[in-house]
Amino acid sequence: MARQVERLIAALLLTLGATAASAADADKLKTPQTPWSRLSADEHRILGPLAPEWDRLPGYQQERLRGAARHYPSMQPVQKERFEERVRDWAAMTPEQRRAARETFQGLRKLPPEKQHELRERWLKQHRSPEESSEPRFEGRPPR
């Protein structure tokens, strides 16, 4: 009897935890959108490539892009250039693709620096001449 009550208490607490976690996902979808006109001048400049489609993006994605843009002032020039080149394609990916890319990136960061460098060099070497490759560079990118 005592053991059954313990199990019931444990199951109840775990259910509450799972409910809280799913509520967090639901909250993500409820994040309100921020119109382009309400962004700051700096955000307009940094997120400029996204201006045409900004108002169509879901609120949570807008917040994440603004979060990324907050780090722009502290970036090195080459990093700023990369950010400007890539942010539009990044925004055009599906949420699942962005999530998968983040997971892979976090996996890479866990490796020792020399291993990270090795994998980066390997990929860059393989994709240095895309016109010579018979395989597409990336499958599944949504059309612009």
Add this chain to the structure above:
Amino acid sequence: MNENEFASKLKPWLERGAAQVGQLQAARLKAARLRAMDAYREPVRLLGLVQLNAGTAQMLHYSILQRALIWVPLIVLIAVLAMRSTAEIDIGELDAQLLTQELPPDAFLDKDFRTWLGKSSG
């Protein structure tokens, strides 16, 4: 005054005192009483392995509330750690790093790259 009369007079004082005893003191008194009773009981085997005094074996049989009080903080701690581990990741910062490092975002969706990464992580 015989023994029974003395006991009946003492009983209300003891009951009044018992109501004022805190949880910790009550546990200590119980442990002391059980140790005293050990001398009058035969030892028992726990899980057929370890021989314990009967009083000690009874002490291990916590009440439902005491067991819950042991488990609840542990479950809460695990839940908080799990929530913190996801909440503390600043997605904006992560995206900024991903977009500005050497490889394009495409690379992190490339099957070959993910295979190499899996092999390097293993």
